[in-house]
Amino acid sequence: MSESKEFIAPFTTWTYDKPCEEMSWTEPKSPSLLSVSSDASAADDFDLVIVGIFAPAKDDESKEELKPALAGAAADLDTSLGGALSAVMEENYKAFKHGASAGSVTPTIRIFDGSKSKKYILLGLGTEDKDVEAATLFKVGSAVASACNDEKKVKSCAVLMPSKLGSAPSTLTDISSSFYSQLYADNRYRTGDKVTVTAEDLTSVVLVPEGDVADEEATSALAAGYSISQGIYLTKDIVNAPHNVLNSISLANTARKIAAESGGLIECTILGKDECEKRGMGSFLAVGRGSETEPQFIHLAYKPKDGKINKKVGIIGKGVLFDTGGYNIKTAMMGLMKFDCGGAAAVLGAALTISELALEGVEAHFIVAACENMVNEKAYVPSDVIVASNGMTIEVDNTDAEGRLTMADALVYADKEIGCEDIIELSTLTGACMVALGTGLAGVFTQNDDLANNLSDISKVTGDKSWRMPLEQEYNDQLKSKIADIKNCGTRYGGAITAGLFLENFVDKKKPFAHIDIAGPVWSDATGATGFGSKLVTEWVRRKGEKKE
Numbered sequence: 001m002s003e004s005k006e007f008i009a010p011f012t013t014w015t016y017d018k019p020c021e022e023m024s025w026t027e028p029k030s031p032s033l034l035s036v037s038s039d040a041s042a043a044d045d046f047d048l049v050i051v052g053i054f055a056p057a058k059d060d061e062s063k064e065e066l067k068p069a070l071a072g073a074a075a076d077l078d079t080s081l082g083g084a085l086s087a088v089m090e091e092n093y094k095a096f097k098h099g100a101s102a103g104s105v106t107p108t109i110r111i112f113d114g115s116k117s118k119k120y121i122l123l124g125l126g127t128e129d130k131d132v133e134a135a136t137l138f139k140v141g142s143a144v145a146s147a148c149n150d151e152k153k154v155k156s157c158a159v160l161m162p163s164k165l166g167s168a169p170s171t172l173t174d175i176s177s178s179f180y181s182q183l184y185a186d187n188r189y190r191t192g193d194k195v196t197v198t199a200e201d202l203t204s205v206v207l208v209p210e211g212d213v214a215d216e217e218a219t220s221a222l223a224a225g226y227s228i229s230q231g232i233y234l235t236k237d238i239v240n241a242p243h244n245v246l247n248s249i250s251l252a253n254t255a256r257k258i259a260a261e262s263g264g265l266i267e268c269t270i271l272g273k274d275e276c277e278k279r280g281m282g283s284f285l286a287v288g289r290g291s292e293t294e295p296q297f298i299h300l301a302y303k304p305k306d307g308k309i310n311k312k313v314g315i316i317g318k319g320v321l322f323d324t325g326g327y328n329i330k331t332a333m334m335g336l337m338k339f340d341c342g343g344a345a346a347v348l349g350a351a352l353t354i355s356e357l358a359l360e361g362v363e364a365h366f367i368v369a370a371c372e373n374m375v376n377e378k379a380y381v382p383s384d385v386i387v388a389s390n391g392m393t394i395e396v397d398n399t400d401a402e403g404r405l406t407m408a409d410a411l412v413y414a415d416k417e418i419g420c421e422d423i424i425e426l427s428t429l430t431g432a433c434m435v436a437l438g439t440g441l442a443g444v445f446t447q448n449d450d451l452a453n454n455l456s457d458i459s460k461v462t463g464d465k466s467w468r469m470p471l472e473q474e475y476n477d478q479l480k481s482k483i484a485d486i487k488n489c490g491t492r493y494g495g496a497i498t499a500g501l502f503l504e505n506f507v508d509k510k511k512p513f514a515h516i517d518i519a520g521p522v523w524s525d526a527t528g529a530t531g532f533g534s535k536l537v538t539e540w541v542r543r544k545g546e547k548k549e
Helices: 040-045 072-080 084-091 093-099 135-150 170-182 215-240 248-260 273-278 282-288 334-357 403-417 431-437 449-462 475-480 493-506 534-544
Strands: 035-036 048-055 109-111 116-127 156-161 206-209 265-270 298-301 309-318 319-323 360-374 385-389 394-395 422-425 442-446 467-468 513-517
Touching: 035 170, 035 215, 040 072, 040 156, 040 206, 048 072, 048 135, 072 084, 072 093, 084 093, 084 116, 084 170, 093 116, 116 135, 116 298, 135 156, 135 170, 135 449, 170 206, 170 215, 215 248, 215 334, 215 534, 248 265, 248 298, 248 319, 248 360, 248 394, 265 385, 265 431, 265 449, 273 282, 282 360, 282 385, 282 403, 298 334, 298 403, 309 334, 309 403, 309 534, 319 334, 319 403, 334 360, 334 422, 334 534, 403 422, 403 493, 422 534, 431 442, 431 493, 442 449, 442 493, 449 467, 449 513, 449 534, 475 493, 493 513
Parallel strands: 035 206, 048 116, 048 156, 156 206, 309 360, 309 422, 319 360, 422 513, 442 467
Antiparallel strands: 109 116, 265 298, 298 360, 385 394, 442 513
16 A cells, blocks of 8 residues: 655645634736837737727717717728728627727627738727716726737737827726736636636737827836735735635734735734733624634734825724624525625725835824634623723624624724724625615715715725715614613614714714725625725825825
């Protein structure tokens, strides 16, 4: 009988006796993949040419089918191809409508020149009479990435961009971030032919705007988009990771890695259970009592290189790595409860991006109270009365309303110990918010109108959609306890609102504070983790660094 070799698992995971201590990260594409050139003739040597076009504005009263109207480089290319672009637009008018829907594409045109085939795709940019919004640019970047992936064996791609689309830094950054994000593929837990490599043969994509391009400025803009996509990649990685890989310890080590790779801009502090107990974090520690791994209180502190600070802000992310519901055990959606760390994922993804961008003027504190909500002989139970670090006593009415308990102590820490001036918190907190807003929108709960308006605008420019929700003060009656200061949840009606009201008890009421419930948009049943929240947090922090005159 031959001696058996030691088995080597394809990825780092737990053993029978020990939890996993490390989560691997998905490697992004090379940052040099995407570039900019003002030389339209450069497209002559590329395998795939994507031609961006705006549809003519249509008169609502006219029933006539509009004829394709190409202009600039697109018109010149159409002429050189014998009208092939115009022909495919007419043939596909019902579906493509000459590009009236941003991100729409025509079937691929193949032109054979001897033994070599060249491909052309028309990309819709919307109608000429409408302004180009961030949402359009995100669709452009995603569509280019999808085309490069779908068209197999393509090594090089040129994207002709009409003058209306422009080449402003913000335009290039938005296209870049969505382009790289679209190429994400999580292969960490796949083997052999199950591994999916996006745009496998692609080596170069060149954006070709009409008009002059400032090379150095354009390169910086593309690099910023790449940095944003890195944060989105990490956000997706954290949410996608199964619990046998990602627990409180491996998340804490992920935070340490972010700090180690920040070039000294981020300092990482991890508080263990003893340090949390000294601070009176009984609310957070109660949730983690039933877990195999001890709770880890994660604090990443970002400071700009020059030390000049206009604002000190706190960003809290819910970090429940798996939520069974505790003794109020879940009866549905248990398999998705690895995504209950979606808030932590967004916050850590943003921390990574912010250090890459080296944002100025802001000191940002990223805080995650990481634990699991499990069941054993030590786990907390309904009717327990626990004490938060601000001294408030909480009656546990339901152990499945655990996220707000972990974040209660995180909010006190950000408010009192760190002294953050403005605070936002992201969490996959309630199914009630999903019922109200569906899976496409986060719910924003705040008493501060300026903060609400700021977050609304940021949602529009980042594509992380949100909607302001009410904080009806009369609903506080649902949180009254017969034996403690407060209960951790109310009735089934207005559950998203009472969750927000509960959290208000742990932040100074004079400070701008927003609770953002991301339970809906953090996950897609079709593709898995969406990366939601990372861009929103990054932009919020960036704006806080701007000096107000």
